[in-house]
Structures are given as structure tokens and as C-alpha cells.
Amino acid sequence: MKYSVVSALALAASSVNAHAIMQRIMVDGVDQGSLTGIRAPSSNNPVQDVSSSDILCGAGAGTSSKLITIPAGASGPTQVYLAKVDDAVSASATGLKWFKIASDSVTSSGVWGVDDMIKNTDSAGFGWQKFTMPSCIAPGQYLMRVELLALHSATAEGGAQFYQSCAQIKVTGSGSFSPASSAEMSLPGGYTATDAGILANIYDSSIYTSYKAPGPAVISCGAGNAAPAPATSAAGASSKPATSAVSSKVPVSTSAAAVTSKPAATTLSTVVKTSEAAAPATSAASSGSGSGTAAHWGQCGGKGYTGPTTCVSGTTCKVQNDYYSQCL
Incomplete structure (x- = not known):
């Protein structure tokens, strides 16, 4: 089954007008509707204070009465986190433990996750980025947090700009993954303004092979469910936050439209819209x-x-x- 997470993102690769709000989720090409299952922020302005509760799901994010069902083995966007909850519709995002299931950083040639997303812009002006939902994820309800990080002003402390939204999802399947404590992160608290992946100079090309996205490493479905060693960032489509560091791409999309190609595994997509x-x-x-x-x-x-x-x-x-x- 194919899943697409849609974000309307005012973003251009060069000007980096990266304003994103996740707006839609598609299941097997069927649009679940505007903001269905999504905790929409009150605005699409960036969050720059990583110690603020707004770093969770965006400023003023409420809840939705809907839940989106996603089989394990699906795909999604940019940096993508999950937090296990009993009831995704009513659960508070505060106090949860988040683990990372996807991250799209930068390639050794300097292509960032957001660049990939814009490259996949459809006729409606939405850019798509895909990631794969790990097949080992245990069935149950989760909050899914999609994060885009803009690094164009990140040479100064507090200059990085976060765009994040949360969706309420239900994972089905037979997985039994339980993240190790080293693979989990609290928000706020998991990021600091001086983290290497947040305070960074994207204008120095040496960053292409040394950059590491903020937060824990992407989880591994291997033996013991241990967290893998942190990924460097010369990985193209599997470990990279965007030029404005925002990406998480293990087949996912970041945009407000449907994905056109259907991978064998379930796919989640987040959408981005180029700004005027x-x-x-x-x-x-x-x-x-x-x-x-x-x-x-x-x-x-x-x-x-x-x-x-x-x-x-x-x-x-x-x-x-x-x-x-x-x-x-």
C-alpha cells in the first residue's frame, strides 16, 4: 500500500522560503482529505527556539478527530519521528519519547533533502519526498512527526529554522520493535541550539561529507533493535536534512499532492509547495x-x-x- 504525507511548503531551493505545514495523507492513492488525522499548527512560520514546546508539532497545534491507518512496510518524508501512544486522537505530544524512522540529509555532491523534494515537484506545484515505514514497527497508534530544518541562516546560534507537523496514525502488521533508550529523544530537550546538525555552515563544502542530522540515529530493525551508529551525511536519499536542513527521505514525499509512482512497499509522502x-x-x-x-x-x-x-x-x-x- 502507498501512503503519502502532504505538506504545503513555501519553499524554493535557492531562496529557501521554507514554510511547511503537513496537510494531507494518501493511502493507496486515495486522498484522506485536507488535514485529516493531522495536528495542524496555527501558522507556517518557523520555530527557532529548540527549547520551546512548539518544537513538538508546531506552534499552536491542536488535535484531529481522525486516525490514519498505515501498514508497516510503508513510506514517508524528511526527518520523520514516531512516538508510541495509547490513543493518537487524544494523546498529548508533551512528554513523549520519539524515535527516528527516516532522515534525508545531504549527498557528498551537496544535494540536500529539500533539493530532492523540489526536484520532485508535480504540476500542481507540490514537491514530493518519500520514506519507508520500517517493517519492524509494532502495531498500534503513534504520533508521527515530520520535520524540515532550514540551515541557510544556521551559522549563528538560533538561526536554524524548524518546520514540523504531527499526524495521528495507526500502524498495522506483525512487528515487535521496541526502541532502545539510546534511539529515543524527548522534545523539547532532545535538541540544543549548538548541536552540530543545527549550528552549521552549509556554505562550506566540507559539510557534505561530515554533516549529521540532529537527533538520534534512524532506528534499525536488526538484531536486538539497537540503534545504529549515527549516520554521516553523504548518503543521498537516506540520511539528509535539507539545504535548509529539512529532510527525511526513506521513500517519502513532502508536498500537497499524490505520489505518481508506486513502490513495492507501503509509501508515505510529504509534500512541499514552491512559494511565490x-x-x-x-x-x-x-x-x-x-x-x-x-x-x-x-x-x-x-x-x-x-x-x-x-x-x-x-x-x-x-x-x-x-x-x-x-x-x-
């Missing part, structure tokens, strides 16, 4: 000379940048580092 540039202008940037207006959260300057340097009304172009200025 906005309207009026206000501010100038450090370099770049393109015409037009940069959107809120969009790039407006930096070394080698040639796009618009004027920001949409109400925002100002602020230098984040030598390579990136952003409309904030």
Missing part, C-alpha cells in the same frame, strides 16, 4: 541586483546572489551571514 514571490517592497540587501520583490522569509542578498534585494512590505532585509540575507 510577494508584493510591495521595503528593504535592500547586501548583494544581488535582480528585479522584483523577495517574499517574507525569502533571500534578499548574499555572495553570488542575483535575485531581488527588495523585501515585501512589512519586512526588512537582514544579513544572516556572508552568503545569505533574509526578509524578516
Whole structure:
């Protein structure tokens, strides 16, 4: 069976307007409906304080009255976590232990998870990223947390931007996986602003072979269900958070549309939507000379940048580092 997790993500690979809200889940090509089983945040703005409870499922996330059933052996998106609960519809996200089932980091040639997602953009403007639900996952109800991490401003502490949402799912099958304590993480608390995968310079190409996504390693279904050694990041489609470090790709999608190809195993997808540039202008940037207006959260300057340097009304172009200025 094929499963697709849909996120409407205002994201462009170069400008990194990464605003994501998971919006839909598809089962065998059947759209379960807008926000069905999804705890939608109150806005698509990033979370930058990793000690805030908003790091769980996004700012102001409520609950849904629905549950999505997913057989073990399925696929999903970017960095993807599960937390076992008795009742996913009513469970609080606070105080749970999260384990990672998918992570799409960066290849040795510098292709990030978000790049892959954008590359898979469909005619509706949604980019897809896929991951596989491990077959060993024990049946039962879970909260599934999908995380996109934007690293374009992460050279300064507090500059990394998290976009995450949670879905309420029910896993079926005959798995019996029980994560080791070393494979679990609490949120907030599991991330710190100075973690190597959060405070990072994506403009230094040496990161392509040394980057490790934040959080524990992706779980292993092997003997003892022990957590594997942390993955480095030259892995293409299986360990990489996006240029704006956000990805988790073990066949999954990140976008708001259906997946077109059907893998043998069950597939989860998260969707991302490319953002449009906005309207009026206000501010100038450090370099770049393109015409037009940069959107809120969009790039407006930096070394080698040639796009618009004027920001949409109400925002100002602020230098984040030598390579990136952003409309904030």
C-alpha cells in the first residue's frame, strides 16, 4: 500500500522560503482529505527556539478527530519521528519519547533533502519526498512527526529554522520493535541550539561529507533493535536534512499532492509547495541586483546572489551571514 504525507511548503531551493505545514495523507492513492488525522499548527512560520514546546508539532497545534491507518512496510518524508501512544486522537505530544524512522540529509555532491523534494515537484506545484515505514514497527497508534530544518541562516546560534507537523496514525502488521533508550529523544530537550546538525555552515563544502542530522540515529530493525551508529551525511536519499536542513527521505514525499509512482512497499509522502514571490517592497540587501520583490522569509542578498534585494512590505532585509540575507 502507498501512503503519502502532504505538506504545503513555501519553499524554493535557492531562496529557501521554507514554510511547511503537513496537510494531507494518501493511502493507496486515495486522498484522506485536507488535514485529516493531522495536528495542524496555527501558522507556517518557523520555530527557532529548540527549547520551546512548539518544537513538538508546531506552534499552536491542536488535535484531529481522525486516525490514519498505515501498514508497516510503508513510506514517508524528511526527518520523520514516531512516538508510541495509547490513543493518537487524544494523546498529548508533551512528554513523549520519539524515535527516528527516516532522515534525508545531504549527498557528498551537496544535494540536500529539500533539493530532492523540489526536484520532485508535480504540476500542481507540490514537491514530493518519500520514506519507508520500517517493517519492524509494532502495531498500534503513534504520533508521527515530520520535520524540515532550514540551515541557510544556521551559522549563528538560533538561526536554524524548524518546520514540523504531527499526524495521528495507526500502524498495522506483525512487528515487535521496541526502541532502545539510546534511539529515543524527548522534545523539547532532545535538541540544543549548538548541536552540530543545527549550528552549521552549509556554505562550506566540507559539510557534505561530515554533516549529521540532529537527533538520534534512524532506528534499525536488526538484531536486538539497537540503534545504529549515527549516520554521516553523504548518503543521498537516506540520511539528509535539507539545504535548509529539512529532510527525511526513506521513500517519502513532502508536498500537497499524490505520489505518481508506486513502490513495492507501503509509501508515505510529504509534500512541499514552491512559494511565490510577494508584493510591495521595503528593504535592500547586501548583494544581488535582480528585479522584483523577495517574499517574507525569502533571500534578499548574499555572495553570488542575483535575485531581488527588495523585501515585501512589512519586512526588512537582514544579513544572516556572508552568503545569505533574509526578509524578516
